[in-house]
Amino acid sequence: MAGTEITYLEAIREAIDEEMARDPEVFLLGEDIGAYGGAFKVTDGMLAKYGEARVIDSPISEIAIVGAAAGAAHMGMRPVVEMQFIDFIANAYDMLTNYVATARYRAFLPCPMVVRGPSGGYVRGGPFHSQNPEAGFIHTPGLKVVYPSTAEDAKGLMKAAIRDDDCVLFFEHKYLYRRIKGVMPAGDHVVPIGKARTARVGTDVSIITYAATVHKALEAAEKLQAEDGLSVEVIDLRSLAPLDDEAIVATVRKTNRVLIVHEDTRTGGIAGELTARINETCFAHLDAPVLRVTAHDIPLPYAPALEDFVLPQVDDIVLAVRRLAAW
Amino acid sequence: MAARRRSPGPGGTATHLGEALPLERKLALYRWMRLTRTLEERLVALYRQTKVVGGLFRSLGQEADAVGSCFALESRDVMSPLIRNMGAMLVKGATPVEILKQYMAKADSPTRGRELNIHFGDIGPAGTTRGFLGQISPLGDMVPVMAGVAMSFKARGEDRVGLVYVGDGATSTGAFHEGINFAAVQRLPLVVIIENNGYAYSTPTSKQTAAAQFVDKAIGYGVPGEQADGNDVLAVYDVTKRAVDRARAGEGVTLIELMTYRRKGHAEHDNQSYVPAGEIERWAAENDPIDRYVRVLTEREKVPVATLAEIDAGVAAEVDEATEIAERSGTPAPLDALEGVYADPPRERPLWFREGADVSGLGQERPEGWGTWDAGKGGAR
Numbered sequence: 001m002a003g004t005e006i007t008y009l010e011a012i013r014e015a016i017d018e019e020m021a022r023d024p025e026v027f028l029l030g031e032d033i034g035a036y037g038g039a040f041k042v043t044d045g046m047l048a049k050y051g052e053a054r055v056i057d058s059p060i061s062e063i064a065i066v067g068a069a070a071g072a073a074h075m076g077m078r079p080v081v082e083m084q085f086i087d088f089i090a091n092a093y094d095m096l097t098n099y100v101a102t103a104r105y106r107a108f109l110p111c112p113m114v115v116r117g118p119s120g121g122y123v124r125g126g127p128f129h130s131q132n133p134e135a136g137f138i139h140t141p142g143l144k145v146v147y148p149s150t151a152e153d154a155k156g157l158m159k160a161a162i163r164d165d166d167c168v169l170f171f172e173h174k175y176l177y178r179r180i181k182g183v184m185p186a187g188d189h190v191v192p193i194g195k196a197r198t199a200r201v202g203t204d205v206s207i208i209t210y211a212a213t214v215h216k217a218l219e220a221a222e223k224l225q226a227e228d229g230l231s232v233e234v235i236d237l238r239s240l241a242p243l244d245d246e247a248i249v250a251t252v253r254k255t256n257r258v259l260i261v262h263e264d265t266r267t268g269g270i271a272g273e274l275t276a277r278i279n280e281t282c283f284a285h286l287d288a289p290v291l292r293v294t295a296h297d298i299p300l301p302y303a304p305a306l307e308d309f310v311l312p313q314v315d316d317i318v319l320a321v322r323r324l325a326a327w
Numbered sequence: 328m329a330a331r332r333r334s335p336g337p338g339g340t341a342t343h344l345g346e347a348l349p350l351e352r353k354l355a356l357y358r359w360m361r362l363t364r365t366l367e368e369r370l371v372a373l374y375r376q377t378k379v380v381g382g383l384f385r386s387l388g389q390e391a392d393a394v395g396s397c398f399a400l401e402s403r404d405v406m407s408p409l410i411r412n413m414g415a416m417l418v419k420g421a422t423p424v425e426i427l428k429q430y431m432a433k434a435d436s437p438t439r440g441r442e443l444n445i446h447f448g449d450i451g452p453a454g455t456t457r458g459f460l461g462q463i464s465p466l467g468d469m470v471p472v473m474a475g476v477a478m479s480f481k482a483r484g485e486d487r488v489g490l491v492y493v494g495d496g497a498t499s500t501g502a503f504h505e506g507i508n509f510a511a512v513q514r515l516p517l518v519v520i521i522e523n524n525g526y527a528y529s530t531p532t533s534k535q536t537a538a539a540q541f542v543d544k545a546i547g548y549g550v551p552g553e554q555a556d557g558n559d560v561l562a563v564y565d566v567t568k569r570a571v572d573r574a575r576a577g578e579g580v581t582l583i584e585l586m587t588y589r590r591k592g593h594a595e596h597d598n599q600s601y602v603p604a605g606e607i608e609r610w611a612a613e614n615d616p617i618d619r620y621v622r623v624l625t626e627r628e629k630v631p632v633a634t635l636a637e638i639d640a641g642v643a644a645e646v647d648e649a650t651e652i653a654e655r656s657g658t659p660a661p662l663d664a665l666e667g668v669y670a671d672p673p674r675e676r677p678l679w680f681r682e683g684a685d686v687s688g689l690g691q692e693r694p695e696g697w698g699t700w701d702a703g704k705g706g707a708r
Contacts (some may be wrong), residue, residue, distance in 0.1 A: 071475020
């Protein structure tokens with residue numbers, strides 16, 4: 001509904017609803033998504049609207065959910081499947097990386113499907129309801145990965161994901177589900193996969209990030225502007241595979257100082273890949289080493305004091321930007 | 328199970344659906360089994376000449392289970408084979424030329440040199456495709472995928488059935504369990520065949536499961552389970568046809584266990600040192616599926632030996648011709664490796680260290696005066 005502010009979660013639901021209405025091949029499959037409407041109610045109302053043939057409650061079987069989606073996708077259907085928590089995508093890792101990701105390349109089999117699920121921390125969810133497992137999947141050729149930070153992008157990227165001819169992993173940040181709102185652009189709002197967004201224009205230091213930490217970075221940028229007079233640019237990657245190399249290079253050339261922030265753990269996280277790309281493509285434009293603010297390499301603990309310590313916070317970002325600016 | 332394999336005498340007898348097949352179709356069954364064996368023998372020769380690029384997987388002694396089961400499908404149905412179901416693929420329309428090119432990694436092989444052996448397929452709308460879906464190496468994965476294929480049949484109200492093969496080993500995987508359970512709950516038109524050939528690589532079935540027999544697992548999934556003598560091609564056809572008919576009638580999944588024996592190793596390199604002495608020889612002597620079927624055809628059906636010899640000669644000629652065609656094909660162009668990971672973008676770029684790669688985007692031009700740090704100025708900026 002154009003003009004009305006809706007939440008990040010409602011934006012995802014609106015995208016799925018519009019795509020199901022547009023294309024009869026789109027169907028939903030997952031645990032507790034029908035009568036219950038999903039653990040976070042993303043698919044609330046879908047069963048009543050589209051019926052049991054298109055909103056399918058599955059057994060607790062992530063391998064079967066992803067595998068069956070792949071088989072149906074080969075036959076021309078467009079499954080959108082839910083991992084009740086994205087942490088459980090690990091159960092389907094083989095099916096996604098060995099089967100789905102390779103299907104087009106090894107066998108010319110189309111696999112147009114979306115695997116979506118609530119992701120991320122800052123919600124006191126503990127080790128198995130807080131994960132950010134995106135890095136393992138961007139490492140796998142054949143998969144696309146998106147992770148929006150705004151309601152507008154959540155809707156537009158979901159529509160793009162459903163229409164994409166390959167498998168898209170759609171990470172939804174559960175901290176943002178009901179905290180972030182936006183007014184949807186009118187009409188058929190599709191955000192292209194593979195394009196980053198400049199969340200804040202700046203000239204002194206660039207922060208490259210995505211998902212919930214976009215909002216941490218924006219908060220830090222305001223503080224740095226107010227307290228230090230620093231002009232911080234914030235790039236929201238939105239798509240993690242493929243990465244928007246042009247946008248990354250452009251911001252490096254503009255500010256010459258780069259901080260990469262992600263909520264995922266540090267070692268083997270996407271920040272490492274971004275740093276390598278910056279090093280290979282625009283080393284000469286750097287005035288300081290690329291720095292990272294990430295989670296500690298720790299399974300995410302439950303207690304607020306512990307979780308807050310492990311995850312990146314606004315003050316961590318402020319400190320890192322100050323260090324870069326003073327280099 | 329183990330006792331059964333140590334005593335390999337002909338077990339089950341064909342029941343009415345198999346026996347009722349017209350002679351012409353019974354001879355077709357013979358021809359597919361003979362083609363399977365002859366083509367594999369040719370592949371062994373090519374393997375020894377190092378013309379087969381990777382490993383070679385035989386189905387010697389299992390031809391009846393592959394051929395007889397797939398023979399129960401209609402052309403619109405979809406089947407997903409295992410590594411020892413080349414016979415099923417031939418029945419479903421895969422050609423010896425395709426298989427030979429695939430094994431030899433030719434540019435015009437079905438996967439253009441991307442995948443090995445019989446890992447290739449042809450699925451899509453009925454009438455335009457032959458209906459077989461290539462497997463991947465992680466075992467059991469094709470059960471959920473074929474559940475999804477069958478789900479598309481059900482969703483669209485199509486009169487089509489899916490059939491998926493797993494080995495005794497794959498029954499231990501999570502994918503098998505999740506896939507058959509999902510298909511059973513959804514009442515999908517899917518037939519799941521467990522080929523119990525006694526070994527998963529070197530592991531005997533006694534180390535694979537504590538169940539008395541694999542068919543017992545059907546009870547746990549709430550689906551009909553049937554066991555048949557996998558070396559009796561008519562019995563295999565019979566049991567599979569009944570399951571296919573049930574699936575087509577909307578009665579959901581059937582689990583079939585076909586009892587057979589793997590006479591060669593996991594692959595051609597495997598010396599089978601783990602097999603008890605004499606076991607392979609006994610199966611070869613007493614329970615070869617082609618020998619058994621020849622007796623059925625000549626003794627019960629009164630088919631002249633000359634008729635079978637004529638089929639054998641036709642098969643040999645077909646394999647010779649296919650080999651000539653396949654050997655003429657070239658190898659893929661290296662840059663083809665970058666094509667088609669995604670629909671969009673259609674190809675990946677070669678990396679910068681490869682000759683001829685486009686490095687214009689690297690942006691490694693070095694600005695004037697860069698690279699000398701001046702402490703007095705606080706850096707180059």
